[in-house]
Amino acid sequence: MAKRDYYEVLGVSKSASVEEIKKAYRKKAIEYHPDKNPGNKEAEEKFKEAAEAYDILSDEQKRRRYDQFGHAGVGGASGGGGFGGGMSMEDIFSQFGDIFGGHFGFGGFGGFGGSRGGQRVNRGSDLRVKVKLNLSEIAKGVEKKIKVKKYVPCKTCHGSGAEGSNATKTCDTCRGSGVVTRVANTILGQMQTQSTCPTCGGEGKIITEKCHACRGEGIVKDDDVITLNIPAGVGEGMQLSMGGKGNAARHGGVNGDLLVLIEEEPHPELIRDENDLLYNLLLTVPQAALGGSVEVPTIDGKAKVKIDPGTQPGKVLRLRNKGLPSVNSYGTGDLLINVSVYIPETLSDSEKATLSGLDNSPNFQPDKTVKEKIFNKFRQMFD
Secondary structure, three states: OOOOOHHHHHOOOOOOOHHHHHHHHHHHHHHHOOOOOOOOHHHHHHHHHHHHHHHHHOOHHHHHHHHHHHHHHOOOOOOOOOOOOOOOHHHHHHHHHHHHOHHHOOOOOOOOOHHHOOOOOOEOOOEEEEEEEOHHHHHHOEEEEEEEEEEEEOOOOOOOOEOOOOOEEEOOOOOOOOEEEEEEEEOOEEEEEEEEOOOOOOOOEEEOOEOOOOOOOOEEEEEEEEEEEEOOOOOOOOEEEEOOOOOOOHHHOEOOOEEEEEEEOOOOOOEEEOOEEEEEEEEEHHHHHHOEEEEEEEOOEEEEEEEOOOOOOOOEEEEOOOOOEOOOOOOEOOEEEEEEEEOOOOOOHHHHHHHHHHHOOHHHOOOHHHHHHHHHHHHHOOO
16 A cells, blocks of 8 residues: 655645644644543554654654655665565654653543553664665665674564563563652642653663673674565665664664665766666767667666667667656656767778768758758857
């Protein structure tokens, strides 16, 4: 199912400010919050959709990539085989809870965190890799397997950081809530505030005996093979993301993302211009004068092109739909063929004599109309 436009999800214009986006997200999140809509799967999906939209549009760099490349620039095309898999409820509660005032909750629904209370959820760091693609891979999309060294959950303790199931206890300071509450007397009366528990760091529990393999961290460095499904039409400098494929988090938290930076390998004969491809066709003087048929390279192999008699240098031939697809599936570019004519630098005596004879022929002398046509093309270069 295709993803909806993020601006449409939040009901804001493309010129909306960050504050307008924040207000729109808060309104949507309150409307579709799971505490307000228990058991409503549709509301839960809209809640996640709004959070994903806010995550992109509230970040200047992500928003710029989204405006330029659409969903593929920040999380893949719809059905993109691994990119942009959406946000989990845990992601949302841990990342955006502060937009509603931290642990206070909002609207009387219990606030972000649900049954987790105020416990802190650790998040792993993002991982960045570069992937080189040739034009053929870009044209069709490609699956690539890469090996990366990253933090993964410890196999000995299964990511808990504890040496056995009885090696943890509830934090005595916060009694497992992950937060401590303070009451202060002010001129407006008693004010209650909450902050992360300093003893357990917001996790609500204490490890009494650390895992010997990971020393209580719950994560270790190891190699991991990741499959990347890269959509067709990506380009140099585009960044895609795979949710949850980055570094694992301490003590079973939320994994970071894998950020994939696209590098484009130069083609030996074709030049990319957005979705179009450019090729410089070098003809001999007889080919340009007499016409004929020549082969030109394409992404898929070769294509035959008809050359009309009297073809002039600078003429551009167009092969429709022989370029690259748009990353947002909005069509395919063309192959543009620029005609150049090779003038030999050295000639034999007989060749010189032949050309000297042709120079006196009226057909080899440009008339006024031809001169004006060539001059107008030259002037257009500077307009």
